[in-house]
Amino acid sequence: MIWEVFRQEEPGDYHQHVGNVHAPDREMAKQFAQIQHARRMQTNSLWVVPQSEIGEVTAEEASFGGETDKSYRWAMTYNDIDASFAEEVAESEEEQREAAEKRTEVNS
Amino acid sequence: MDIETVEQRAGPRQFGPSDELPEEYRRAATRMIQFHANSEVMGGYLDKEFTRHAPSLDRKLANTAKVQDEIGHAQLLYRAAETLGVKTREEMLDELANGEGKFLNCFHYPVDSWYEAPMIDFFVDGGAMRRQATLKRTSWTPYAHAMDKICFEEGFHVKHGESILRELMTSSKAVQERVQETFEEWWPRILQFFGPTNDESHHDEFAQRVGLKTVSNDELRNSFLNMYVPKAEKYGLEIPEYPRIFERDDGTMAVREEDLDWEEFWTIAKNDYEGSHEQIGSRRRRQEAVEWVRQAMDSWDTTAESAPQAAD
Ligand SMILES: [Fe+2]
Ligand SMILES: [Fe+2]
Numbered sequence: 001m002i003w004e005v006f007r008q009e010e011p012g013d014y015h016q017h018v019g020n021v022h023a024p025d026r027e028m029a030k031q032f033a034q035i036q037h038a039r040r041m042q043t044n045s046l047w048v049v050p051q052s053e054i055g056e057v058t059a060e061e062a063s064f065g066g067e068t069d070k071s072y073r074w075a076m077t078y079n080d081i082d083a084s085f086a087e088e089v090a091e092s093e094e095e096q097r098e099a100a101e102k103r104t105e106v107n108s
Numbered sequence: 109m110d111i112e113t114v115e116q117r118a119g120p121r122q123f124g125p126s127d128e129l130p131e132e133y134r135r136a137a138t139r140m141i142q143f144h145a146n147s148e149v150m151g152g153y154l155d156k157e158f159t160r161h162a163p164s165l166d167r168k169l170a171n172t173a174k175v176q177d178e179i180g181h182a183q184l185l186y187r188a189a190e191t192l193g194v195k196t197r198e199e200m201l202d203e204l205a206n207g208e209g210k211f212l213n214c215f216h217y218p219v220d221s222w223y224e225a226p227m228i229d230f231f232v233d234g235g236a237m238r239r240q241a242t243l244k245r246t247s248w249t250p251y252a253h254a255m256d257k258i259c260f261e262e263g264f265h266v267k268h269g270e271s272i273l274r275e276l277m278t279s280s281k282a283v284q285e286r287v288q289e290t291f292e293e294w295w296p297r298i299l300q301f302f303g304p305t306n307d308e309s310h311h312d313e314f315a316q317r318v319g320l321k322t323v324s325n326d327e328l329r330n331s332f333l334n335m336y337v338p339k340a341e342k343y344g345l346e347i348p349e350y351p352r353i354f355e356r357d358d359g360t361m362a363v364r365e366e367d368l369d370w371e372e373f374w375t376i377a378k379n380d381y382e383g384s385h386e387q388i389g390s391r392r393r394r395q396e397a398v399e400w401v402r403q404a405m406d407s408w409d410t411t412a413e414s415a416p417q418a419a420d
Contacts, residue, residue, distance in 0.1 A: 012121020012249050045126065066420035072166055073173040075263035078271040083263065086234065086335050088241035092263025099260075 003029035004054060005037050006047040015047050023048075065103070074100060111318075118319030120245035121252045125191045133318050136311065137248045138194040140320055145185035146204050146211035147236075152178030153391050154215050154228065161222040170268050174229070177261050184257060188250040205392045207379050212236075214297050216376045216383040218390075223286050226276065227294040229269030230339075235301045235332050237262045242328070247319030270339070277343040284344065291340070292348050299351060299363050300373050302329040326362075333361035 003023055006015035018037045023029035029048040038046055071077045075093040083089040111130050114123070123129060156175045162168040186197045203209040214232045240262065244255045276287050303312075305326040315321040337347060347353060351367030375381045379388065 011124065012252065014253065064420070070169075070173070070420075072170040072268075073177075073264055075267045078264075078267040081267045081270045081274065083267055085339060086237070086266070088237050088259060089234075089263050089266045091241075092237075092259055092261070093267065095260045096263055 001025075001029075002051040003033070003048040004051055005029075005033040006049070007037055007041065007043055008045040008047075009042050011044050013044070015045065020051060021048070076100065114318050118247050118317065120247065120319070120322075121249045122247045122319060124249040129192075132314070133320075134192045134194050136314055136318065137251070137320055138189050138192045139311070140315060141185055141189035141192075141248070141251055142195065142200050142203075143210050143212075145182045145189060145200065146209045147215060148178050148182035148185060149204060150211045150215040150387060150391070151228070151232075151236075152182065153394075154219055154387065157219050158222065158225045158229075161220075161225070163222060167272070170264075171225075174265050174268065177265070181254075181258050181261075184254040185251075188248070188254045191250045192248070204388075205395060207384075207388050210377065210379065213300055213373060213376045214294075216379075216381050216387055217297065218383055218386050221286075221290070223276065223283075223290040224294070226269050226273035226287070227290060227298070229265060230273050231269075231294070231298045231336060232301065233262065233265040233269055234336055235298065235328075237266055238332050238335075239302075239323075239328055242323040243321075245322045251320075273343055277345070288345060291345050295348055296351055296368055299329070300368055302326075302332065304370065304373075305329060305362075305365060330360045330362060333363070337361065 001022070001024060002020050003026075004020045005018050007018045008015045018041075021029055021032040021036055023032050026048065030046065033046050033048050037043070075083065075089075075096045083093045109117075109128055109130060111132060114130060114133055117123075123133075152175045155171065155178060159168050159171045159175070162171050186200055189195065189200065190197050200209065204211075212232075214228070219228070237259070240255055240259055244252055244259065246252050246255070273287075276283055302325045305324075312321060312325065316324070333353065337353065340347060352364040353361055354364065356362050372381065376384060379385075
């Protein structure tokens with residue numbers, strides 16, 4: 001049986017997928033995950049999840065975010081407005097800009 | 109873990125579902141996150157009203173996207189609240205429908221004109237964004253994670269809200285006057301958004317000690333005034349004489365609390381204001397009206413040939 005492994009480096013971090021292990025049951029999966037993924041890497045917590053329990057949808061079958069122009073839902077669209085007056089608004093816009101750039105890079 | 113240990117360890121993203129936390133912490137966190145989640149729902153319901161008032165297709169589209177975001181924020185937050193093990197999502201939604209669930213004061217006032225859109229979308233979302241940014245450092249990790257995603261999206265709401273205000277305040281004199289009138293009606297409510305400053309409630313003090321809340325209401329309102337008063341003025345809005353705003357010795361701004369209607373505020377806090385009944389009631393009726401959709405979802409035939417489409 002294959003178990004997907006998610007590692008959290010520090011308390012408060014997200015658990016991130018780091019790979020998978022072969023194991024007959026949950027207990028063994030936790031053991032193997034520790035050995036393979038937490039021996040050297042800083043680790044606060046590990047999750048193991050049976051691979052068969054994971055549902056997947058890919059860019060081939062779905063068009064994430066839709067196909068029509070949805071620029072109205074991005075902060076950058078309102079470029080006559082200066083977000084710098086509030087750092088949290090500016091930060092949000094910056095995160096959106098990065099996300100949008102990544103999207104166009106991948107799609108082009 | 110006992111309360112003393114919680115207080116000692118309290119810090120950003122310190123605790124999560126795998127920690128054994130005292131009842132008092134879990135209850136306080138549930139109260140706070142449930143209130144936040146309820147406010148996202150009620151804010152979304154209020155905001156959807158603007159879609160039909162919006163003057164252009166672009167504005168309508170942006171407005172529906174915003175409403176969709178807010179309802180999504182509620183979903184994230186109910187999940188974060190549920191992880192505390194005090195109440196289920198179902199229980200929290202029931203409480204909201206039957207009038208027990210509490211939510212932000214500004215969402216107890218029904219809206220019916222486009223002039224009100226910037227009051228909510230710029231000032232209220234702006235105030236909420238101030239608060240939410242500080243909650244990225246809350247001690248309950250699932251709450252902080254929800255904040256990461258919510259803050260990512262909110263920049264669009266605030267900028268779009270400001271864009272509406274700008275558009276209205278650069279059109280005809282008559283429109284500008286209507287916006288000013290609307291602003292005068294909303295301004296005191298917006299100032300009350302952060303709650304009373306002087307007597308920070310017992311809840312708040314505990315929430316700060318255990319790191320659930322990182323900034324006081326007073327500080328939040330101050331920084332809000334420092335940022336948003338100049339914005340209002342920039343677009344030609346006149347700040348009403350009352351409630352009086354004054355500058356403190358350190359140059360920060362504050363409001364004379366005695367100028368605000370706290371009786372109305374506390375009636376609202378009990379869901380007992382006229383508007384509360386109207387907003388809670390209209391949401392409940394709408395929920396009932398779409399009961400058939402939920403039923404259809406429950407009895408979804410997984411063997412159906414067509415795959416469900418995500419609402420993108
Ligand atoms: Fe929101
Ligand atoms: Fe928002």
